[in-house]
Amino acid sequence: MNILRALFQTTLGRKYLMAGSGLILFGFVVGHMVGNLQIFLGPAVLNRYAHFLQSLGELLWVVRLVLLAMVGLHIGAAILLTLENRRARPLAYEGGGAYGASLASRTMIYTGLIIAAFVVYHLLHFTVRAPVDLTPHDLATMKTTLDGKEVHDVYRMVVVGFQQPLVAAFYIVAVSLLSFHLGHGVAAMFQSLGLRNRAWNPAIQRFGQVASWALAIGYVSIPLAVWLGLVK
Amino acid sequence: MKVRLKIWRQPNAAAPGRFETYDTPDLNPNMSFLEMLDVVNEDLTARGQEPVAFDHDCREGICGTCSLVINGKPHGPHRGVATCQTYMRSFKDGDTIVVEPFRARPFPVIKDLIVSRKAFDKIMQAGGFISVRTGAAPDANSLPVPKPAADEAMDAAACIGCGACVAACKNASAMLFVSAKVSQFALLPQGQPERERRVLRMVQAMDEAGFGACTVTGSCEAVCPKNISLDFIARLNREYARALLKGG
Structure with missing residues (x-):
């Protein structure tokens, strides 16, 4: 059987796509969090890191396009699978259902779509620097000098952005849902790729829980620090 | 003990189905769930009503014929047993029990609680x-x-x-x-x-x-x-x- 056709047309193939794209996106959110946490090392460190990423040029666009493709695959496969799955159960049970299934596992499509909506907003906010953050400040004009060069003042953009309670609240809700999504998703990713057996399953479950909690704490710490005035 | 059953009734695959409520006759708590349905069916038959159709065969948990979703869980409240080995002592006197067929598009209902698998x-x-090429039985352990x-x-x-x-x-x-x-x-x-x-x-x-x-x-x-x-x-x-x- 043609591998590409199997990947896109069979239930197992689509789950490979979900898990594979999920793995790359998981890698991205881990890396992004580690990068963001440099905010606690002061403006110079964060701005130098941001400038380094911006100066990657074509390479930056390769990374962006790969990530965009992964988001497209992940969401596309999720929607197709969800529609198929609903068709397979035409009538719901009167006595309840989905016995033994965790809330996270039953709501992946919803948490996922909310996260996707947040990602669009987040990109408009900090990457496009569109006026979507309810502040009178213009993020696009925030510059600072670093080693004699004029660069974007990412540090101030973050502080000003998160000083808006609504913006920070949306951020906290979205990263909490991301953590919830991954609380099921990380372990399920190993399962869908066939990388699980009796010996490894306990470690995989623990890794999923630890990773999703670590992401929640890492991401939420930034708006919290801005609110508490620890980062200003 | 007595229980109230809310059972899915559907005359055939094409007709629409609906829940019917039945109060059981007096039951022995050590009856299996299927034996309870037998008693209910005898009662229905005696009253001139159509008995409830359900799948069953060996009634000892090895054939895979019995089905039923009992209060939202296939094969009833316990883990690791089939409906035939679920006993009425697992329920309380006066309970209302919802009994439905397996629900899946590839498993269409044939009648009442019976689905085609x-x-x-x-x-x-x-x-x-x-x-395999059959023939005389091979020596033991010839295939490690x-x-x-x-x-x-x-x-x-x-x-x-x-x-x-x-x-x-x-x-x-x-x-x-x-x-x-x-x-x-x-x-x-x-x-x-x-x-x-x-x-x-x-x-x-x-x-x-x-x-x-x-x-x-x-x-x-x-x-x-x-x-x-x-x-x-x-x-x-x-x-x-x-x-x-x-x-x-």
């Missing part, structure tokens, strides 16, 4: 077998099988094909069933000649029947009367990828 037969026909592989193959082969995994899954996915059937052969030397073809064809038959995909919710494992592990689904995912990479 032909889709499973089609999956088995697609690859759930080995082709490591003990862990034999144990795992036996765990997979414990699947009785009842379909509770499909009934419980929010996606009506047949992955646990197919994974058990693929694994029991993939683990043994006799299953090797058709190893790739088997998994490709069985997955194809599963998809064609209209079963959903696996979301790894674990509902199937939780309701399986034979405690088939989710680990077998990982093995199926591995076997399928292997078969695709080898070109089938």
Whole structure:
């Protein structure tokens, strides 16, 4: 059987796509969090890191396009699978259902779509620097000098952005849902790729829980620090 | 003891169904759930009403014929048993019990609580077998099988094909069933000649029947009367990828 056709047309193939794209996106959110946490090392460190990423040029666009493709695959496969799955159960049970299934596992499509909506907003906010953050400040004009060069003042953009309670609240809700999504998703990713057996399953479950909690704490710490005035 | 039953009644596949409520006659708490239905049916027959149609055969938990979703859980409240080994002492006097057929598009209702599980037969026909030259019985141990592989193959082969995994899954996915059937052969030397073809064809038959995909919710494992592990689904995912990479 043609591998590409199997990947896109069979239930197992689509789950490979979900898990594979999920793995790359998981890698991205881990890396992004580690990068963001440099905010606690002061403006110079964060701005130098941001400038380094911006100066990657074509390479930056390769990374962006790969990530965009992964988001497209992940969401596309999720929607197709969800529609198929609903068709397979035409009538719901009167006595309840989905016995033994965790809330996270039953709501992946919803948490996922909310996260996707947040990602669009987040990109408009900090990457496009569109006026979507309810502040009178213009993020696009925030510059600072670093080693004699004029660069974007990412540090101030973050502080000003998160000083808006609504913006920070949306951020906290979205990263909490991301953590919830991954609380099921990380372990399920190993399962869908066939990388699980009796010996490894306990470690995989623990890794999923630890990773999703670590992401929640890492991401939420930034708006919290801005609110508490620890980062200003 | 007496209970009130809210049972799905449907005259045939084409007609619409609905719930009917019945108060049972006096029951012995040590009756199995199926024996309770027998008593209810005798009572219905005596009153000139149509008895409730339900599937049953061996009534000792090994044939996989009985089904039923009892209060939202296939095979009733316990883990690791089928409906035939669920006893009325697991319920309280005066309880209302909702009894429904397995719900899945590939399992259409034939009548009342009976569904057609032909889709499973089609999956088995697609690859759930080995082709061997029969003849005189071979010498014992002429084909070495490591003990862990034999144990795992036996765990997979414990699947009785009842379909509770499909009934419980929010996606009506047949992955646990197919994974058990693929694994029991993939683990043994006799299953090797058709190893790739088997998994490709069985997955194809599963998809064609209209079963959903696996979301790894674990509902199937939780309701399986034979405690088939989710680990077998990982093995199926591995076997399928292997078969695709080898070109089938």
